[in-house]
Amino acid sequence: MTTYDVLFTIAGTISVAAALLAVSTKHLVHSALWLIVSLASLSGCYLVLGAEFVALVQLLVYVGAIVVLVLFALMLTRAPIGRSAEHDTSRVQRAAALVVGAATAALLASVLISAFGNDKKRVNGGGTHLLAARLFGSWVWPFEVLSALLLVALVAALALARLPIGPRGDADGVPR
Amino acid sequence: MIHPVLPMILVGLLFGIGLYGVLARRNAILVLIGVELMLAAAGLLFVTVGALTSDTLRAGQVMTIFVITIAAAEISVALGVILAVFRARGNIDLTEAGESE
Numbered sequence: 001m002t003t004y005d006v007l008f009t010i011a012g013t014i015s016v017a018a019a020l021l022a023v024s025t026k027h028l029v030h031s032a033l034w035l036i037v038s039l040a041s042l043s044g045c046y047l048v049l050g051a052e053f054v055a056l057v058q059l060l061v062y063v064g065a066i067v068v069l070v071l072f073a074l075m076l077t078r079a080p081i082g083r084s085a086e087h088d089t090s091r092v093q094r095a096a097a098l099v100v101g102a103a104t105a106a107l108l109a110s111v112l113i114s115a116f117g118n119d120k121k122r123v124n125g126g127g128t129h130l131l132a133a134r135l136f137g138s139w140v141w142p143f144e145v146l147s148a149l150l151l152v153a154l155v156a157a158l159a160l161a162r163l164p165i166g167p168r169g170d171a172d173g174v175p176r
Numbered sequence: 177m178i179h180p181v182l183p184m185i186l187v188g189l190l191f192g193i194g195l196y197g198v199l200a201r202r203n204a205i206l207v208l209i210g211v212e213l214m215l216a217a218a219g220l221l222f223v224t225v226g227a228l229t230s231d232t233l234r235a236g237q238v239m240t241i242f243v244i245t246i247a248a249a250e251i252s253v254a255l256g257v258i259l260a261v262f263r264a265r266g267n268i269d270l271t272e273a274g275e276s277e
Contacts, residue, residue, distance in 0.1 A: 004178040012186040019190055019213050023197030028206070035209050042216055045186065046240075048178070049227040054240045058219075061244050066212065066251050073205055073255040077262045087203040089271065097199030105192025112184035112221070120177045121228045126237070134234040135241070146245050153249035160256035165264045 004048055004123060011044035028079040028087060032070045036063050050125015053132075183224040190217035204258045204268040208251065215247045 018038035022031050039062045046055035080086070088094060135143060190213055197210025219240040226236015262268050 002177045002179075005182060008178060008182050008186075012182065016186065016189050016193070019193045022209055022213070023193055023200065023206075028203065031206055031209055035212060038213065039216060042190075042220060045183070045220060046223055049183070049223050051223045051227065051237050051240070054219075054223055054237050054244075057241055057244055061248055062212075062216075066248055069251055069255055070205060070209065073258060076259055077205065077268055079205075086269075087201055087206055089200055089202050094200045097196050100199060101192040101196030103192075104195050105188040107188075108191055109185045109188030112187060113181055116180040116184060116225075116228065118179055118181050120179055123178050123227050124230055125227055126234055131234050131237055134232075135238055138233055139238045142242065146242060150245065150249050153253050157252045157256035160253070160260050163260055165260060 002120065008045055008048045011041045011048060014038075014041040015045065026083045026085060026087065027081075028074055028084070029071070029081070032067055032074060035070070036067050039063055039067070048123075050123045050127075052125070053128045178228075180224070180228055183220065187217050187221045187224070190214070190220065202269050202271050204261070204270055205255075207270060208254055208258075212247065212251070215243060219243045 015038050018034045018041065022034035022038055025031050025034060040059060043055040043058040043063075046052075046058060089097070194210045194213030194215075194217060197213060198207050199210075201207050201210065222236045222240045222243065224236075226234065226239075229236075258268055261273075265272075
């Protein structure tokens with residue numbers, strides 16, 4: 001066990017435990033809050049792997065923006081406060097989902113381990129300066145297309161929010 | 177120096193947990209949380225492979241930044257759809273989705 005191994009194991013264990021709680025808790029809002037814990041400790045894993053810029057982007061965008069959006073959506077859809085069994089599917093389907101999830105995890109992990117082996121490897125993080133040079137050098141056109149994608153997503157979300165829809169039978173689909 | 181087994185196990189576990197979340201939840205927002213976990217697993221795989229191989233383009237980290245950006249776009253549109261469904265139906269229960277009353 002090297003220092004990297006120990007640090008990665010700590011952050012990864014927190015991440016997996018919080019992810020398990022996020023998909024299994026009966027409280028709606030707790031689920032989003034456990035997602036914050038899981039993604040924040042995942043950014044710790046990125047730090048161990050030498051990707052400090054990605055770790056900070058993860059913290060800012062995921063934890064700062066995406067989870068806050070999810071919390072807003074929970075509030076706007078009048079999420080019930082407190083325990084509720086309404087959020088889960090039936091027991092049979094949850095058992096099937098558990099089998100599928102465990103099988104997928106085992107398959108992915110075994111394929112990836114057999115592809116990369118278990119020899120100790122040097123962590124080749126690079127550094128933010130090199131990353132910036134590549135991001136605005138070789139990758140600049142995909143980067144620009146992504147900014148267009150974000151603009152399209154913004155307009156689409158706005159258009160969806162302005163759709164003239166109400167409860168069924170309210171106006172029989174006639175725009176108000 | 178790091179053993180590649182640890183990140184790979186974490187990738188598998190996070191993806192499996194996310195898949196379980198997608199399949200086992202009825203609330204549409206909780207399904208989205210499962211999707212976020214699967215996307216996080218994909219990003220971790222990119223970063224791991226980028227850190228363990230020598231790549232002059234730094235594709236692993238750049239791709240992860242792109243995946244995070246696309247996830248932000250995806251979640252904003254998805255939450256817009258969920259709010260539209262909530263306004264139309266009064267709930268966001270996926271087991272009742274697609275059924276007419």
